[in-house]
Amino acid sequence: MNNFLEWLGLSQSLLLSILVAVAVFTTFMTIALPILSGNEFKNRMKAVALERDQMRARERARLSIERERSRGGLRQDAGKGLAVTVVNKLNLRHLLADDKTVRKLKVAGLRGQRQLTIFLFLRAALPGVLFAVTLLYLLGLGFLADKPLSLRLLICLGAALFGFYLPNIYVSNLAQKRRQSIQRxxxxxxxxxxxxxxxxxxxxxxxxxxxxxxxxxxxxxxxxxxxxxxxxxxxxxxxxxxxxxxxxxxxxxxxxxxxxxxxxxxxxxxxxxxxxxxxxxxxxxxxxxxxxxxxSLPPKLTVPMIVFFLPVLFAVIIGPALIQIMHLG
The missing domain is CATH 1.20.81 (Receptor-associated Protein)
Known part of the structure; x- marks a missing residue:
């Protein structure tokens, strides 16, 4: 252990100081986050009130625009930004979005054009980001240097594929949590x-x-x-x-x-x-x-009991006997 710390250029006191700092920071964040997060119910109700005001504005716009035989005002203003620019330039709404995607976002509680734009932007950006990070980690830092180059490139492609499906996984998990809360x-x-x-x-x-x-x-x-x-x-x-x-x-x-x-x-x-x-x-x-x-709990508990409980039980039961045998020998 000491040789490994010397190889990293760290001393035991410095390592202890880092661990204490991490523990203090974790404790502070554990106490501060619930206080700083505020009332979730009030925040969500405020978002619902905003959605209600937008709905009222859309209905008024629809009534006025129907007289002019135009429906252009019904679209929400998505705003300007990097995500909007990338989505519009690459035409991601036509390539990656359909009615099923919009319905999935609604089930997850993500309504509106802004959420759809961010979702499509993440699906386009995360594969490149994860591919670049994995490539830098494997080739630049020399991790798995003893492995073939083809294997490392395959890992980079796998990371890019994971980045492409990561927004879908997040939305599915969020929708599942909302469904469970509503069902209860x-x-x-x-x-x-x-x-x-x-x-x-x-x-x-x-x-x-x-x-x-x-x-x-x-x-x-x-x-x-x-x-x-x-x-x-x-x-x-x-x-x-x-x-x-x-x-x-x-x-x-x-x-x-x-x-x-x-x-x-x-x-x-x-x-x-x-x-x-x-x-x-x-x-x-x-x-x-x-x-x-x-x-379904008994089958799920079988593996944890075999891996964690039985070795400790055997150690408690057989340990004293082994100690006595060692002293006798």
Whole structure:
């Protein structure tokens, strides 16, 4: 160990100082980040309010532009910058973006043209960045110098391919987390919605009340319900607002509720009984998912028990006997 430190030009005191500095910095960031991050619910609700204002502006622009037989004003201003320039120059919206990509970003909570532009820019830029970094690390710094050049170039190409799919992986993970949060809080939201509907509150006011109350349990669900209230207020077709909610959340339980809401809007069917049945079904689905996850724990714990627990157990049981045998010998 000392020879390795001398080869690096480091002393034990300097190494200890570096470790202490890293520990202090990590402790400070652990304490400071929750304080500096602020209230996530307030920040997301502020973003929803901004989205509602933009929706109001778009609807007003649509009404005025329809008189002039032009729809150019409906597009959002993406702004100027490196990402916008690269996306426009390379025509990445036509090459990499389609309806499925936009829907995937909506499910992940990334709405608007700016998020789409950044996503496309990262898909175009990350392969080159990771390829250059890997090439510098392998060829410039001499890592894996004993390996063939073809193998090192193949690793660089693999890093570039990983960079191309890295934004998709991030968006998929973000969408999965949002779906889990919405799925856990949706039965409780339906119970609150049922109470509001049975008390005689209109559906818009009921969703607004549920959005205010459910934010403590699930910020993504509160955000989606707030957007639903905004769309119910500004869109000419109320059924489109319910359809947009099911597309943004990508949940079977929410799709069933939106279908019931559309049928109640169209045929005037009673809504409270349908919500009560759907709330129980969603609660059963949540319980089944929890039971399925609990049933899958024993096979998952087999490998950690073999690797980590059994060697320690054997050392505790056999260790004293081995020590006695060594002393006797």
């Amino acid at each position: 809080a949706w039965p409780d939201a339906l119970d609150l919605l049922l109470i509001c509907v049975e008390s005689g509150v209109s559906i818009e006011a009921a969703f607004r009340r549920v959005a205010d109350e459910i934010g403590i349990q699930s910020v993504p669900l509160a955000e989606e319900l707030a957007l639903l209230c905004a769309e119910l207020s500004f869109l000419s077709d109320r059924r489109a607002a319910f359809t947009n909610l099911s597309e943004r959340t990508d949940q079977e339980g929410i799709q069933a509720v939106t279908t019931a809401l559309i049928q109640a809007e169209k045929y005037g069917t009673p809504l409270s009984q349908a919500i009560r049945v759907l709330a129980q079904e969603n609660r059963d689905m949540r319980m089944n998912a929890a039971e399925k996850k609990a049933a």
